[in-house]
Amino acid sequence: MKEKSTKNFWLLKSEPDAFSIDDLQKNKKEIWSGVRNYQARNFMRDQMCLGDECFFYHSSCDVPGIAGLCKVTKVNVVDPTQFEGKGEYFDPKSKIDNPSWICVEVSFVEKFKNIIPLSVLRADPKLSTMRLLQPGSRLSVQPVTEKEFTYIKNKFLPMV
């Protein structure tokens, strides 16, 4: 695993009430803890590489959409919240010497002046195959193709 030398691209969802792009800007970096979905974990554990670029997506809010950019600055991070007994993300089945939940650390890159709303992404036929836009796509960590990533940056960033 993690033998790829090319850069990967991702979309990370967060509820801005809990943790927003502003929080990431303030903190500079953050451990992407609390993910409790195996598919999402597998992406982080098996495929994310140092330097991978990520869209920071705001979900469950007034205007869901892409709020900014971050990048992967640490891999194979043991999610500390799985061992926090009283915490929301405690996992009694996880063992200290064989942790179930592995994540990454991401660092702030850029906050867009204006969010790129989900509705606007959805209105672009060129993005119709994007994973985020598929019905019932709930994965909080999901891959984005390089094509999609650069297309979105080129199309929207001059305006936002």
Next chain:
DNA sequence: GCCAACGTTGGC
């Protein structure tokens, strides 16, 4: 607040 889609759990 509704609800559809999806993931997880647990009995059998």
Next chain:
DNA sequence: GCCAACGTTGGC
């Protein structure tokens, strides 16, 4: 290993 019940996600 099936599948029903339940919980969660997240847009609207």
